[in-house]
Amino acid sequence: MKFQEKLLFIQKKNNSLLCVGLDSDRGKIPRHIRARPHPQFEFNKAIIDATAPFVCAYKPNTAFYEAEGSSGIHQLKLTTDYIKEAYPEIPIILDAKRGDIGSTNLGYIKFAFEYLKADAITLHWYVGKEGLKPFLELEEKGLFIYCRSSNAGAHEFQDLIVSGKHLYEIIAEHVSKDWNYNRNCGLIFGATYPDELEVVRRVVGEMPLLIPGIGAQGGDVKKTVKAGVDKNGFNAIINSSRGIIFAGSGEDFAKIGASEAKKLQMRINTYRR
């Protein structure tokens, strides 16, 4: 099944637009787990088992695993292997924000799709369509291009004016109108910019939008959902990381995380058209 079909299937089956970000910073993992040999994996496994009924995707950010070196990468693989084995219907979006040229991208592709068996990856767009061709040719995978970041300083470059439009709009146009010949493209768009999100949803039609930035980063759930979903109420992937995975810090962290996930899933659904 192609990524976009897989996404729509699970969004319907679980009635959820919620993505749980597995930003499993070792230093924030509950103490009783932290002492074990594979703390990031064991933490993730508990979170995944508890939240699986409420999500449409998992999104591990590679940075938190790279921080632990080869051991972290091994634990990331244990995590993605576990999702593939126990919850094969739930897509894995590898949040890697990679973007280089030519043969270098083949290395990233091997990492994301052969080694980790992810379903989708996040990418920087600056090298252009020709530079990212090895990714764009992957018909079965999902590619989320970094269109708008959720940070306060996003405007520095993203609001530059090019031919009367903002740079982020230009990116959305290139990706949706020219890069998406395999229908495998999506965009990352920060929830902290709901007005801009509304503009971009109009530009891209039904293309999947990966939307980080609600919760800890301050994005408004109602505005985000209303601006982010497609005309049928799908194809927004609304990510929460810290607000779910680190909601609890004791023995019951997974149960507390699941309760937060369920609450957010339902809250998101309230605002879908």
Add this chain to the structure above:
Amino acid sequence: MKFQEKLLFIQKKNNSLLCVGLDSDRGKIPRHIRARPHPQFEFNKAIIDATAPFVCAYKPNTAFYEAEGSSGIHQLKLTTDYIKEAYPEIPIILDAKRGDIGSTNLGYIKFAFEYLKADAITLHWYVGKEGLKPFLELEEKGLFIYCRSSNAGAHEFQDLIVSGKHLYEIIAEHVSKDWNYNRNCGLIFGATYPDELEVVRRVVGEMPLLIPGIGAQGGDVKKTVKAGVDKNGFNAIINSSRGIIFAGSGEDFAKIGASEAKKLQMRINTYRR
């Protein structure tokens, strides 16, 4: 010693602007090494031992190590540990092209500078100064911002016009005039665009420029050196990867690589002012 001082010191001591790119794709490593337990590390060690007198930096690109999973990351660490131990004067530029926001960047910083003990890293700029602040605060390290890629399709976004200038010029201005308050910034600029390189060298003064794209990618050495060096003939870091590390494929690969490195070092020096 700060990165920029370290760079200038070795450029003078070795009389070299040459950076060897350790793009050690496992599939291209000579057969007699490929069968060993840590082929990427053993290959790198031989290349490093043979080329160290002729270089001003080593630049491993993470993609080729990530491709081999946790084992590749382990071999990348063996490589950087070896450089630190045997050739501590030669800076390591981790070619990672990372760029995310907030706490995520702390993970990348831990990977690059604590785990691998790199001296510098390559970054995407799209999240802006505020987003990259955790990097910009690292006074001792070097940060190479991706200003111009060396691929044929670089123009798609990089030549967009913003307020009468190309986007790549705007990036060079922001980085050199606003981000560089710790004098730790540099730019990546593809050798395949020597005219644009000349423009950017004028914008950034003596800022270090990391210049990939000569050799296999077609960049002209003479034009690149003339356009890329600062007014004293320093602060260009001219990278060659495949043209050196994969010049030979037999038992004598390191000797052949060293011979290519020495030739290129001398050719580059011919064109310095």
